[in-house]
Amino acid sequence: IAGDLRTFARQGDEVPGPVSAQRVLESALRMVRNQVQARARVVRDFSDCSPVLAIESGLGQVFLNLLVNAAQALPDGYHDEHEIRIRLHDEPDTGHVVIGISDTGHGMTESVKQRLFSPFFTTKPSGVGTGLGLSICKRLVTSFGGDISVEGEPGKGTTFTIRLRAAPP
Numbered sequence: 001i002a003g004d005l006r007t008f009a010r011q012g013d014e015v016p017g018p019v020s021a022q023r024v025l026e027s028a029l030r031m032v033r034n035q036v037q038a039r040a041r042v043v044r045d046f047s048d049c050s051p052v053l054a055i056e057s058g059l060g061q062v063f064l065n066l067l068v069n070a071a072q073a074l075p076d077g078y079h080d081e082h083e084i085r086i087r088l089h090d091e092p093d094t095g096h097v098v099i100g101i102s103d104t105g106h107g108m109t110e111s112v113k114q115r116l117f118s119p120f121f122t123t124k125p126s127g128v129g130t131g132l133g134l135s136i137c138k139r140l141v142t143s144f145g146g147d148i149s150v151e152g153e154p155g156k157g158t159t160f161t162i163r164l165r166a167a168p169p
Contacts, residue, residue, distance in 0.1 A: 016144050018051035018167035019059055021099055022088055028063035029086075032071060039074040040082040040103070049090040050166035052097045058140040062148075065133040066101045066160050072124070073105030073158060095166050096146075102159040107152040116150055 029042060036042060052059070067084065074082045087100035108116070108123070115121045117138040122131035141148045145165050152158035 014055045014057075016053040016055055019054045019056045021049070021052050021054075021059065021097055021164070022046055024056060024059050025063055025086060025088065025099070028060055028067055031064060032067045035068060035071045036084060038076050038079060039071050040079060040084045043083050043085040045085060045087040045089075047089045049088055049097050050169075052144070052146075052164040053167050054144045054146075054164060055140075058144070062137045062140050062162070063099075063101075065137050069133065070101055070103035070105070070158070072128070073103050090166065091163065096163045097166050099162040099164070100159055101162075102157060104157045107154045107156045107158055108150075109154055113150055113152070117148075 025046075029036075070084045074084075082104045084104075085100070085102040087098070087102075089098055090096075091098050112123060117134050118131075119135040120131040121135075122128075138148055141162055141164070146163050148160060148162045150158060150160050
């Protein structure tokens with residue numbers, strides 16, 4: 001746990017460098033394990049892929065936020081009926097690595113998707129969310145030269161897709 005926390009605690013004037021997205025994802029998964037276990041099974045779909053250009057602590061913050069949101073979109077106590085799927089692969093011929101985090105939760109409407117990355121917008125009850133997590137995720141991913149998008153519809157779950165530049169060899 002202490003090692004995982006160190007990954008997320010680093011701050012400063014770091015510049016993006018080569019980071020193993022898989023290692024950071026695994027660290028984030030360990031940190032949210034208790035939140036996820038009662039709600040879903042985690043399905044990893046990882047292929048060997050290039051390191052990404054990012055700052056490790058920022059990337060960890062993005063993954064942690066998306067995994068917590070995915071768990072919170074699922075009802076407690078239905079582990080066998082829901083899943084959080086994490087995909088990680090190189091995108092051929094583009095120089096990017098793609099990370100997808102999906103849940104089988106309640107999904108979202110088009111109007112929610114349009115406002116999702118706006119600061120202080122939340123669909124969570126009072127006291128559960130501040131509405132800052134996804135706007136911070138977008139700012140971090142963009143600062144690494146990547147992009148983040150969302151797909152989903154009511155009753156069919158949600159998928160966040162992050163595209164990051166692969167680190168040069």
